[in-house]
Amino acid sequence: MTPKEVKRTPQEQQQLYLKRINQFFAQVKNWLSDDFETIPTENYLVEDETGKYQTLSLSIVRKEIPKPNNKIVDLFPKGTSVLMGEGFIEVHGVYGEESFIYMLKDGWVIQDRFGQIRPMYKEVKTDGWYWLESYHRNKASLVDKEVLMDVLKTVTLYDEP
Amino acid sequence: MMNLDNPLPPILNAFEATRDALRVTRRLIPELEAKQPDCQGELFHQRRKLLNRTVFPNHPNGKVLLEQTEKEIQDLFVLNLWVVFERFVRLYLQQIKRLEKNQRHFFCEALYQDFQKKLEFLTAQEILDFLKLSFFNTNEGSHLIGSARQILEYRNWVAHRNPKKRSRVRIVPNIAYDTLNEIIETLLQHS
Numbered sequence: 001m002t003p004k005e006v007k008r009t010p011q012e013q014q015q016l017y018l019k020r021i022n023q024f025f026a027q028v029k030n031w032l033s034d035d036f037e038t039i040p041t042e043n044y045l046v047e048d049e050t051g052k053y054q055t056l057s058l059s060i061v062r063k064e065i066p067k068p069n070n071k072i073v074d075l076f077p078k079g080t081s082v083l084m085g086e087g088f089i090e091v092h093g094v095y096g097e098e099s100f101i102y103m104l105k106d107g108w109v110i111q112d113r114f115g116q117i118r119p120m121y122k123e124v125k126t127d128g129w130y131w132l133e134s135y136h137r138n139k140a141s142l143v144d145k146e147v148l149m150d151v152l153k154t155v156t157l158y159d160e161p
Numbered sequence: 162m163m164n165l166d167n168p169l170p171p172i173l174n175a176f177e178a179t180r181d182a183l184r185v186t187r188r189l190i191p192e193l194e195a196k197q198p199d200c201q202g203e204l205f206h207q208r209r210k211l212l213n214r215t216v217f218p219n220h221p222n223g224k225v226l227l228e229q230t231e232k233e234i235q236d237l238f239v240l241n242l243w244v245v246f247e248r249f250v251r252l253y254l255q256q257i258k259r260l261e262k263n264q265r266h267f268f269c270e271a272l273y274q275d276f277q278k279k280l281e282f283l284t285a286q287e288i289l290d291f292l293k294l295s296f297f298n299t300n301e302g303s304h305l306i307g308s309a310r311q312i313l314e315y316r317n318w319v320a321h322r323n324p325k326k327r328s329r330v331r332i333v334p335n336i337a338y339d340t341l342n343e344i345i346e347t348l349l350q351h352s
Contacts, residue, residue, distance in 0.1 A: 049329045082331040083311050083340070097231065099333055108308075111301035113346040120304075120339065132335050 010050035017080045017087050018055055020102055024089070024129055024143075025058045025075070031145040036072070037063050048079025060152070072156055084108050084120065089129065093155025100129040100143055175233035178226055236319045238334050243316040246309075246341040247285055250292070253348050254280055285313055292344070296351060305347075308340045 008016070029038045037060075044057040058075040073093045082088040087102030104127050108120040121140040124130060130140040131147055141147045152158050255277065283291070293306040311330050315337075318328035 047329065078331055079329070081329050083308055083315075083333065084336050088331045097228075099331075101333065101336075108304060109301050110305050110343065111297070111299050111347075112343060113350045115350075117299075117301050120343075132333055138339055 013050045013080050013086075014053050017077075017102075018053075020087055020129075021055055021077050021089070024100075025056070028058065028060070028075070028148065031148055032060065035063055037061050044077060046077055046079045048081040050080055062158075072152060072158055085130075087129075091151055091155060093152065095157065096155040098131065098151050098155055100131055101140075102128070103130045103140060171229065171233055172237075174226055175230040175237070178230035179234055182227075235334050239312065239332055239337050240316055240319045242334075242337055242341055243285075243312060246345065247288070249345055250288055250348070251280065254288070254291075286310070289313065296348060297344075302347075305340060305344055309344060312337050312340060 025038070025040065032038065039059045039061060040056045041059065042056050043054050046053055046055050055077045057077065060072045060075070061070040062072060063070075071094075073091050076090045076092060078088040078090050078099075080087055082101055084107075085101035085103050086107075089100040091098045091100065103121065103124045105124060106119060107124070107127075109117060110120050111117050121130070121132075121138060123140045123142065126142065129143045131143055131151055132140050143151075149160065153160075289306050289310055292309075293303050297303055297306050312332060315328045315330060315332045317323075318326065
């Protein structure tokens with residue numbers, strides 16, 4: 001939920017979320033090298049403030065490794081309702097979970113402790129999926145190829161060759 | 162028949178799993194610091210030695226237990242964050258400096274006295290409403306209070322686990338921290 005003045009019906013919110021998920025999954029597929037493969041799973045059930053609906057989840061697997069050890073991570077959409085954002089995706093790896101949040105440029109403008117009006121997260125310069133890294137206060141990183149790899153390494157034993 | 166489960170075991174499981182994880186980490190750090198391994202081979206050797214000496218509880222579902230623990234700990238973190246935040250705000254409001262005598266208006270003085278008396282009976286929600294009208298009365302300020310309200314809803318869900326009032330808003334612990342921290346820092350600027 002964001003304080004932007006755009007009023008959308010629950011159905012419109014869901015449609016927008018599904019569109020953003022699909023676009024993001026397509027990007028993820030493009031970012032990955034030939035060593036990987038992405039496998040979408042249909043009918044993934046999501047429940048949030050707009051209701052219950054279905055979307056798809058995405059698994060990232062290694063091509064040359066046999067099942068079931070080929071799985072790197074699963075990306076599970078968890079709906080539109082998230083603090084400071086308009087969408088949420090959980091990244092599940094063998095050794096942990098991280099999350100991506102869809103944040104809007106100028107979406108969360110606050111008046112800070114010094115009276116300055118500024119975005120809550122200054123790195124949010126464009127609408128998109130962001131990763132909030134632990135150990136870095138007030139830092140949001142726009143998910144790109146490098147950030148995706150950092151997240152994969154955080155939640156799995158995968159290391160780039 | 163009552164449809165109630167004992168809510169305590171997951172908390173104990175989370176506590177024990179966290180404690181064990183911390184113990185493993187505590188063992189790892191001095192070992193590496195003392196030896197100052199300067200090559201990968203040495204580091205690998207140290208880590209293997211450490212793992213050989215570490216007894217992992219033979220829990221039938223260890224992996225699931227640790228996953229659940231991480232979730233439990235996240236919820237407890239947000240809960241604890243809120244408790245500490247609320248305590249701070251109440252103390253802060255109790256200690257607001259009174260206006261100098263010549264600035265004091267009898268009506269404000271009466272309101273002030275009344276507010277101080279009622280403060281301890283105000284709900285968390287009413288306190289947020291007060292902050293929104295006072296220290297955070299700009300558009301941008303009210304965004305912060307709006308976020309705090311969502312954290313409060315989540316806190317209530319964690320504390321009461323009322324399935325009918327399930328918080329559907331997802332809260333990333335770091336964002337909850339950043340939000341409440343900004344409010345506290347803003348209040349401290351005013352003091």
